[in-house]
Structures are given as structure tokens and as C-alpha cells.
Amino acid sequence: MLAGPAPRIVGGVPNRCCSRPRRPVYGHMLKNTNNPEGCEQADFVSALLALVFTLDGPDGVRSSFETSARFQGYEGTLHGGMISALLDAAMGECLFSKGILAVTAEMTVRFLRPVPLDRTVDLRAVLVSARHGLFLLSAGLSLDDRPLARATGKFRRRA
Numbered sequence: 001m002l003a004g005p006a007p008r009i010v011g012g013v014p015n016r017c018c019s020r021p022r023r024p025v026y027g028h029m030l031k032n033t034n035n036p037e038g039c040e041q042a043d044f045v046s047a048l049l050a051l052v053f054t055l056d057g058p059d060g061v062r063s064s065f066e067t068s069a070r071f072q073g074y075e076g077t078l079h080g081g082m083i084s085a086l087l088d089a090a091m092g093e094c095l096f097s098k099g100i101l102a103v104t105a106e107m108t109v110r111f112l113r114p115v116p117l118d119r120t121v122d123l124r125a126v127l128v129s130a131r132h133g134l135f136l137l138s139a140g141l142s143l144d145d146r147p148l149a150r151a152t153g154k155f156r157r158r159a
């Protein structure tokens with residue numbers, strides 16, 4: 001079997017909290033016992049999510065996430081806020097992968113099915129359109145190709 005090119009790991013919030021170079025992986029930004037070189041002021045959410053994104057087609061990114069009980073809402077299922085955070089992060093990361101720094105102006109989430117715990121779910125986002133500094137994206141969370149949640153987001157370029 002021919003091996004294709006290795007997927008390129010993308011993104012990470014552009015590092016504005018210190019002078020260290022931008023890191024490709026969210027969790028690497030925060031200073032802790034595993035990462036003594038990290039930054040003390042880095043975003044806690046970024047470290048918490050610990051997502052690694054790769055490019056997915058010309059306009060998308062993808063990642064995976066372990067749905068641990070730490071993020072439980074109702075018993076046995078992932079909290080909706082966590083689902084929203086993942087979808088938002090994916091859309092933000094999709095823009096970062098294109099060198100666009102933007103904030104979420106509006107986001108709609110459709111929670112299609114409960115997201116079970118202790119599973120590895122797939123996370124994807126794609127840029128749908130870009131006009132006058134307003135970016136429309138969509139994102140999805142799925143398990144074994146079964147959609148669990150989807151979102152649309154409008155992002156505004158940061159000044």
C-alpha cells in the first residue's frame with residue numbers, strides 16, 4: 001500500500017501571551033509539569049481541550065476528542081457546553097489554518113444525539129464562505145460516521 005503524505009498538523013491559537021514562537025498544539029502552550037517551557041498566561045481552555053488538528057481538504061480541518069467523564073453533563077453523556085466548545089474551537093482552528101485570526105460573532109448548535117462518554121469522536125470544520133471580513137463556517141461532531149452534533153458559525157476578523 002502506498003503511504004500518502006503525512007497530514008500536516010495545523011493551528012494552535014496564535015501565541016500573543018508571550019514572546020515564544022507559536023505552538024502547533026493547544027495543550028503545549030500552557031506551562032505545567034509536563035510542559036515547563038510553556039507560558040503561564042496561556043488560555044486554560046486551550047490546554048483543557050488538548051486538540052490536534054490536521055488539514056481536511058482545501059478548506060477544512062479535523063481532529064478527534066476523547067469524551068471523558070470529566071466533561072459529563074447528564075449521566076453518561078457529554079455536556080452540551082463542551083460540545084459547543086469543541087465545535088467552536090474547530091471552526092476557529094479552521095480559520096487559523098488559513099492564517100485568519102477571527103472571533104465567533106454568532107454560533108448555532110444542533111445537538112442531534114447524546115454524545116456518549118469514553119469514546120473517541122471525530123471533529124471537523126470547514127470554511128463555507130468569506131465576505132468583507134465575515135466568515136461562515138460549519139462544524140460537526142460524529143462517532144463512527146454517525147453525526148452527533150453540528151454547528152454553523154459566523155466569525156469576524158479581529159482588528
Ligand SMILES: CCCCCCCC(=O)SCCNC(=O)CCNC(=O)[C@H](O)C(C)(C)COP(=O)(O)OP(=O)(O)OC[C@H]1O[C@@H](n2cnc3c(N)ncnc32)[C@H](O)[C@@H]1OP(=O)(O)O
Nearest residue numbers: 013045046088089091092093102103104105106134154156
Ligand atoms: C480554544 C481555541 C478556540 C479558537 C476559536 C475561539 C473563538 C471564540 O470563541 S472568540 C470568543 C467569543 N466571541 C467574542 O468574544 C466576540 C465578541 N464580540 C465582538 O467582539 C464583536 O461584537 C464582533 C467583533 C463580533 C463584532 O464587532 P463589530 O465588528 O464592531 O460589530 P458590528 O459593528 O456590529 O458589525 C460589523 C459588521 O459585521 C457584521 N456582523 C457582525 N456580527 C454579525 C453576525 N452575527 N451576522 C452577520 N453579520 C454580522 C455587521 O453586519 C456589520 O456589517 P456592516 O458594517 O457591513 O453592516
